[in-house]
Amino acid sequence: MEATPDLLTPYKMGKFNLAHRVVLAPVTRCRSYENLAQPHNSLYYEQRAAPGVLLIAEASAVSETATGYPQVPGLWSQEQVEAWKPVVDAVHAKGALFFCQLWHTGRKPPTTEFGAPPRLEEEEIPQMVMDFRVAARNAIRAGFDGVEIHAANGFLVNQLFLFFVDIGRVNSQPLRLNRLVNDGLNDSSSLENRCSRLATDVVAAVVDEVGAHRVGVRLSPFAGYTDYTDADAEAQALHLVHFMDKLGVLYCHMVEPRKCVNGNRLSPFREAFKGTFIVNGGYDQEEGDRVVRDGYADLVSYGRLFLANPDLPERFRKKAGLNKYDRSTFYTSDPVVGYTDYPFLGQETQVA
Numbered sequence: 479m480e481a482t483p484d485l486l487t488p489y490k491m492g493k494f495n496l497a498h499r500v501v502l503a504p505v506t507r508c509r510s511y512e513n514l515a516q517p518h519n520s521l522y523y524e525q526r527a528a529p530g531v532l533l534i535a536e537a538s539a540v541s542e543t544a545t546g547y548p549q550v551p552g553l554w555s556q557e558q559v560e561a562w563k564p565v566v567d568a569v570h571a572k573g574a575l576f577f578c579q580l581w582h583t584g585r586k587p588p589t590t591e592f593g594a595p596p597r598l599e600e601e602e603i604p605q606m607v608m609d610f611r612v613a614a615r616n617a618i619r620a621g622f623d624g625v626e627i628h629a630a631n632g633f634l635v636n637q638l639f640l641f642f643v644d645i646g647r648v649n650s651q652p653l654r655l656n657r658l659v660n661d662g663l664n665d666s667s668s669l670e671n672r673c674s675r676l677a678t679d680v681v682a683a684v685v686d687e688v689g690a691h692r693v694g695v696r697l698s699p700f701a702g703y704t705d706y707t708d709a710d711a712e713a714q715a716l717h718l719v720h721f722m723d724k725l726g727v728l729y730c731h732m733v734e735p736r737k738c739v740n741g742n743r744l745s746p747f748r749e750a751f752k753g754t755f756i757v758n759g760g761y762d763q764e765e766g767d768r769v770v771r772d773g774y775a776d777l778v779s780y781g782r783l784f785l786a787n788p789d790l791p792e793r794f795r796k797k798a799g800l801n802k803y804d805r806s807t808f809y810t811s812d813p814v815v816g817y818t819d820y821p822f823l824g825q826e827t828q829v830a
């Protein structure tokens with residue numbers, strides 16, 4: 479009989495052999511000047527790489543209009559592909575697996591006050607779907623093992639999937655988004671039609687481009703990162719998860735706000751998806767062990783803890799103390815501070 483797994487038990491995700499269940503969550507760091515990965519990006523990921531660790535890179539923009547944050551990497555040009563290559567090579571040289579998150583921010587985050595751009599017209603959707611397809615192809619050309627479609631946290635794919643009412647601008651330029659479908663406007667489309675407008679089209683296109691065996695999708699059916707509201711967000715997410723399952727998507731990555739966790743809220747999604755199921759949102763080692771042991775998830779991704787502890791799996795293994803993350807440097811642009819200067823075990827134990 480197999481022993482009950484915990485966070486440190488090896489796992490096979492599709493054809494990938496993982497040394498344990500601790501995953502680096504995608505974490506935007508705003509240090510990729512001119513939308514190009516830099517040498518310090520290599521160091522950052524290399525620090526977190528080790529044999530059999532799954533690292534998911536920070537969100538990379540799929541087009542020029544997709545970059546809602548400053549200094550985020552892109553994947554729409556050859557120059558960007560070339561810039562990613564040494565980063566991917568550095569991670570692979572340490573035996574880790576590297577997926578790239580593909581992102582279209584849609585509107586700006588809610589802290590930005592801009593007027594509403596014109597609505598997105600239906601005929602513009604194919605270009606956005608194409609942008610995801612090309613970015614996925616570029617990610618594979620850069621050497622990534624796979625891609626993760628960012629359909630979470632209120633960004634574009636999530637927006638049209640969860641149909642936001644309000645919208646914003648990207649880099650002060652009006653971005654023509656949204657209101658394509660809108661619950662609040664009594665849109666009469668079926669759930670399937672509304673959902674398929676962008677999310678399912680993007681997933682299908684990316685799967686077609688690079689193969690389901692190297693595609694993951696990140697969803698946040700309950701997370702209130704931005705101010706979206708939706709009548710049937712969970713039903714739509716479930717619809718998408720069924721769709722992903724039919725296509726044989728490699729993994730489903732669920733972001734859960736901790737305040738919402740009640741131990742089984744993701745179970746319908748877990749049951750609907752035969753591939754690898756990753757959970758995220760405020761986990762520590764104990765909670766991570768618990769969800770793996772209970773079968774609630776196969777893998778657990780860590781954002782802030784992995785950001786601040788480059789050797790997080792090793793610390794879990796040794797039940798060692800953790801560095802504290804410094805929130806004030808999350809989105810600053812320094813190539814070192816708050817980025818590559820978090821100490822490893824045996825070095826100083828505290829940063830801030």
Ligand SMILES: Cc1cc2nc3c(=O)[nH]c(=O)nc-3n(C[C@H](O)[C@H](O)[C@H](O)COP(=O)(O)O)c2cc1C
Pocket residue numbers: 503504505506507536537579628630631696733758759760761779780781782783808809
């Ligand atoms: C600085 C920072 C940047 C983030 N960037 C991304 C991102 O690029 N893509 C994404 O899907 N989530 C992003 N997130 C969310 C994290 O992946 C994760 O869902 C969140 O931090 C909760 O997990 P944690 O409690 O383990 O940190 C970011 C979070 C932080 C703190």
